[in-house]
Amino acid sequence: MLRKILILVVSLVIVILIARLPIFPLISEMREITQDGESLSQTWSFVSMPEFYAAAQFAKVGWLNSTWNNYLILGVVNHMALVLAFFGVRNLLTHMFQKNQVIVMFK
Template sequence: MPRKILIFVFSVTAVALIAQLPIFPLISEMREITQDGESLLQEWTFVSLSAFYDSARFAQSGWLESTWNNYLILAFVNHLGLILAFFGVRSLLSRIFLKERR
């Protein structure tokens, strides 16, 4: 039982550390309105999850709904990646540490 708790704690810690790495996709939109019309420049970058949340809050407060929808889709993908990382780390550690007991 203590090994299972240790594996769970280490898995959560690993996911928390992964969330701080700049590996999550982020789209930045810049709109320019001139006499000739409107132009849109989209730039993809990789940021940490906290920077992603900061940008998403900014997008929600002042930008178009389509931009906010893009952030929601990316947030779903980013969190799905973190969930898969948690289960992957937990599975790997379970194989390593719980295999020794048998």
């Protein structure tokens, strides 16, 4: 039981640390409105999840719904990556602890 709790806690800590790394895609839009019309330029960058949340909040407050929809789609993709990372780390740690336990039993 203690091993399962330890695996869960370590998995959560690792995922929280991963969320702080600048590995999540973010699209930044620059809109310029002139007399000739509107121009839009987009740039992709990699940010951490807290930076992504700040940019998404800014987009929600001040920009168009299409921009906010882009942030929602990227947010879902980024969160799915974190969920997959959690399950991957948990499975890896479970496998490592079981493997070490078998080795100790045969010594």
